[in-house]
Amino acid sequence: MATKSKLSVVEVKRPSREEAEAAISTLIRWIGENPEREGLKETPRRVVKAFEEYFEGYNMKAEDILGRTFREDMGGYNDPVLIRNIEVESRCEHHMAPFIGFAHVAYIPDGRILGLSKLARIVDMYARRMQVQERLTSQIANALQQFVKPKGVAVLIEAEHFCMKIRGVRKDHSKTITTRYLGAYKKDAGLRADFLQKIKGT
Numbered sequence: 001m002a003t004k005s006k007l008s009v010v011e012v013k014r015p016s017r018e019e020a021e022a023a024i025s026t027l028i029r030w031i032g033e034n035p036e037r038e039g040l041k042e043t044p045r046r047v048v049k050a051f052e053e054y055f056e057g058y059n060m061k062a063e064d065i066l067g068r069t070f071r072e073d074m075g076g077y078n079d080p081v082l083i084r085n086i087e088v089e090s091r092c093e094h095h096m097a098p099f100i101g102f103a104h105v106a107y108i109p110d111g112r113i114l115g116l117s118k119l120a121r122i123v124d125m126y127a128r129r130m131q132v133q134e135r136l137t138s139q140i141a142n143a144l145q146q147f148v149k150p151k152g153v154a155v156l157i158e159a160e161h162f163c164m165k166i167r168g169v170r171k172d173h174s175k176t177i178t179t180r181y182l183g184a185y186k187k188d189a190g191l192r193a194d195f196l197q198k199i200k201g202t
């Protein structure tokens with residue numbers, strides 16, 4: 001396992017927007033281009049604005065999204081709740097290249113349920129940070145476990161990494177699949193089989 005940096009996001013002093021734009025300008029010059037030419041004049045501003053979107057997950061907290069679960073009469077429902085095909089668009093922390101795919105998230109409620117859109121929002125929050133797919137998978141599962149306290153959580157992510165598609169080994173069709181099972185899903189192979197079966201669809 002990678003060593004965990006003690007430096008958290010809040011402790012890093014953020015540069016100003018102007019400094020960030022100047023950094024993009026530097027990169028443009030570094031590749032041999034002229035940041036002053038007409039087509040590139042606005043590029044640093046646009047890139048920094050795009051970065052705000054790519055990495056907006058740093059301005060969000062899991063408790064704001066998952067903090068409000070509710071107890072509800074579910075009529076005796078105690079099977080898994082699964083949302084499959086949640087679009088994932090993240091960036092690898094090694095190259096800042098996109099990795100794109102789908103997350104499939106299931107939990108088995110233990111009295112509490114979650115607004116369904118919140119599952120998608122928690123995926124987005126962690127995806128919109130510098131990531132490795134393994135950690136993204138774990139963070140989603142751990143957050144659900146922590147805030148919803150279900151009987152079990154299953155997360156599977158399948159993604160294509162552009163740092164493998166368009167550079168490096170240039171394997172255009174490889175997919176990376178990661179899973180994290182907690183609680184009942186960890187103990188029960190039948191539940192995992194049911195999860196994998198439902199992901200595939202009928």
Ligand SMILES: [Zn+2]
Nearest residue numbers: 092094095163
């Ligand atoms: Zn990469």
